[in-house]
Amino acid sequence: MITPAFELSQDPDFLTVKIRVPYAKASEFDIYFEGEDFKFYAKPYFLRLTLPGRIVEDGREKASYNTDEGIFTIQLPKEVPGQYFEGLDMLTSLLAPKKSRSAKPLVEEMAASAELSDENEEEFDWEMEQIPYEESTPALQHPYGFGNLRSGVFQRLQDELSDVIDIKDPDQTPAEERRRKRLAAEGAKFEPDHYLADFFEDEAIKHLLKYKPWWIDAHKKMTALQGESHQEHDNPPFVVFSEEEREQMRKFTNKSYLLDKRSRQHIYLGLIDILLAYCYEIRVNEGDKNVESSWNIRKLSATLCWLESFSSIHDVLVSFGRRVLCYPLYRHFELVTRAFSDTVMILHLGKAAVLKCLLDIHKIFMESDPAYILNDLFITDYCIWIQKVKSKKLAALCESLQKTTLSKSHMGLELEELEAAAVLVQEEEKALKAAGTVSKQQLLCSESETSDSEESSSTSSSETEGSDSDEQESSTSEDGEINSSQGVLQEERTAPLIDCNGLRQGADTSAMEVSDGKSKVPLQSPTPPGKLVEELEMQIRSAMRLSEQPEGLATAGCISQEQEENPVPEPDRFSEDAAGKGNFLEVSPKPNPLLFLCSTNEDED
Template sequence: MITPAFDLTQDPDSLIISIRVPYTRTSEFDLYIDGTEFKFYAKPYFLRLNLPGRIVEDGREKAKFDIDQGLFTIHVPKQTPGENFEGLKMLTSLLVPKGSRSAGPLVEDMSRGSEEVGDGEEFDEEFDWQVEQELYRESSEEELRALQKYGFGNQRCGVFARLQEELSDVIDLKNPEGTSVAERRQHRLEAETAAFSADHYLADLFEDDEIKGILKFKPWWAKLRPSTENEAKYDVSFSSEEKEQLRKFTNRSYLLDKTSRHQAWCSLLDILLAYVYDVRLTEGEHSVESPWTIRKLSGTLCWLETYGSLQEVLVSFGRRVLCYPLHRHFALVSAAIQDATKILQAGKACVLKCLLDVHKVFRENDPAYILNDLYITDYCIWIQRVKSKKVPALAAALEKATLNKSDLNLELKELEEAATMVVEEEAQGSSERTSASQRDSSSSEEWDSDDCTEAVEEGNGGGGKASKDSPPQPHSTSSIVPIPHKSSSLLFSEESRNTDAPSSAQEEERTQLIQELGERVAEELRISPEPSSAAAAGGGTSGNHNVGTPLDVNPCRNPLVIVQTEEEVESKEGDSTS
């Protein structure tokens, strides 16, 4: 806690307490009045006074705040009107907590006390839990001149010297009072490089469904209608809350040199870029993360940075968008630049409305309200007094400016090329694996089809078309007996012509022999079916090698072998007789 600078005066009926609390939230402060004790709290300031007289809280107390000087003036009624409070100028004694005016013993026996006090025992004296306070000392002009400048127009210094507890929650710069402008930029670039995540960037680059939805959103400045007034191009209206906030601002004049004015315009653009990014990201409804997002994306608010050109602003904003927020895509950087251009083209009224929205976001956040006192409040007052042609001129310069990925010095092109090669290799490997699996499945289907065909051919007894792998096997020569080319009747007729005319007895015997031979042939020979029917039964074609001749020879002995000539019969009979 910080003990603020204070002063006490009195009149016959009341005690007047003046407390200087710059850079505090005036909407939230607490007062405690109880007899001779007075307490005041407005984060980060705390004041406790032990008064020489009694005061009361009966509804007559009143307070006012001077925002320019950061001064609270509180009137508290005296319990006894007309009473004179002595020692109001003894500020150090007024800070002493109640009950601490009596001095304790100068020498204390610590060994004796340690023996008497054991675990679980209480001290004889009541422990004083009051917060220690030190009288605030204003810095001299020489000390202030030695400190680094920051804030609107680089006109502030020494602010964070008294706000050490809030420092880390507001800005990323560790020692703003002793860090030069060049050192701030160097520290900022190093922090951005360390915070950049290639995996996060590539994930948003290749999985950009949410990014596309954010880019399709149309913010309120994209819906502005042309105005009939000559002063502005678009009709910008303010809500009752915004008008009330404008009435609370104190009219100030700012004496800025040329360099400070140029830096003020650059910082204004930096703040606008961070604001439009948050509006697009939240679709026009600020969230609890909005104070963090706006100040984090703005180098002006987060690092107390000062810029010398528009290109420096764009590069800083682009780097911070790709390093810190949830969605890190270069298309969001381009969209924010276009949004800021439209706002500037709409005139200073549109810029003022954006600044009032930022002021409200920071006003409702505990640590970020300090940035209102350093930057936003001054910008809200200053933008109303600038010439109207300055804002469109900045818009024209921003519209001509270009920002490429190579300008950010984050090696984005190399990352994207490497990631694209990896994706293509994975896609190619996946397609090769798919085609290989398809070939394996088709070959297995062909093998299954061939196996089925062979099984069918074997089941049909060799019918059908002959397979190249299994040509038809020839019949065994032992089961085949050659059939004479001439019929038996012709054979007998030729034999009869070579012999003499037979007798009648021989003729009967020959006829009987022929009949017996015919019967035996009929019994021994099998008539095969026609080739067409055989082909139909076997599932083959007429040119099949397995189709038999009209007379299939039975494996049994051929009866035609017994046919003998008459001379052979006689010679056999003679041999048997002899």
């Protein structure tokens, strides 16, 4: 028999069942329904459902068949009009037979069979061979998997072990040692440089945080409708399964799980851990699947990668946060908190949203070799189990998760200290760069000033050369006369420098000693060239007047003596061209022309 594709929907009065049976004979079908049981048969298809509510046969039932699409549509009246049937999209649980609520063992000894007659009992052989009893200690194997119901699996799969989980020899490793080894591996894997790089250069992270997966819109719609109607049962379904997902659910074999309270706690906490890893994978790849999707999910979930059994929601969040900061490409704490809020939304949407995520994980693992082993250990059982979970249980789990807080200090990786140190280093680098920029600007300014002075010097030298050539042309006149002032300056340029005391001064003297001998003052004056020309012209004229009078020597000597006692920076020598403009003749230090004139007048006398 073939189980056909089917779909259930409801309104306040009817339950509608749509069954797709292509190539079936419409004239040969049979329908049976009573209470919670529904059966449909059309060769070669057979469908048996256990409904979440009771239906009744009262003459209002209807059935129709679309020959083009091959779909039977059956409307069944509800026994209690207005009753809401929960879990109509949980196809695997609907396919299961009505479960027995008895706690009796499946195999038990009947009373009649225990009363055997002595006549039919065979004679006991007292001479049978006996074997001495030896106490054997079987190898202790620690359980793992869904509800810790499996053990010994990885003894048969040693080749695939390293590609699926991180722990070695899980059958011989207790839960506490697994946790200790996991924490040590995470601490060794954490890279501060990678974390700080994502912390400061977070453009790609901000882009990923803006992505909106399908559950965000569904959660907004559900919140808006609940705020308007305040009636949860009247809301339309916000999670719709595709035909591929429905086919996945039909292929699952329904089974029941005998779980104690501790095992159920491990299952709920493991579910949170798996959903956190799945939310991270969907966000960083923006909903697309790639070859790393399987690795991301199983690597970020300690339940899948280390066969971890958690004891609290806070431990789950800390484990997930540490693994996000140690293993994947993007290691940012904002991605941890966003996956946390996404998981809360999924749980708030109900078990349909949780089942849709688990079916997607199942598909990812099925297409990745050898990750399919994790489907056998965890995901398939989760897909079957979640369909039977009561909605109020998931609502309580969602509320507890929402109340749990998570911060960087809980990671145990000194993230806040690392960030503070990195910020200090960054501020120091900025200060050094700013200081370097200021010094560079100062250097550029000094270079520009130097270049300006060099340009002015070159300009003045060129003007000096031009003035020299002009002087030579003007000094040689037709009658051979030479300008007296230019002749004096020409002699002063070539003649040795003699002061009033008869001392000889070299032409390369760069500074003039002050009378007290303690300091030296440069002879070059910073005064403008125009003023220097006027001062020099006045000194020459006064010297010429003094040279004509004999008694002027004493006056000149007194003036020179006063200048020696109070030295002032000497101006550069200038000459006047035909236009009367002052030009540099020499930039080297020069003596006072009055001293030279005094000495020349004495020689003439």
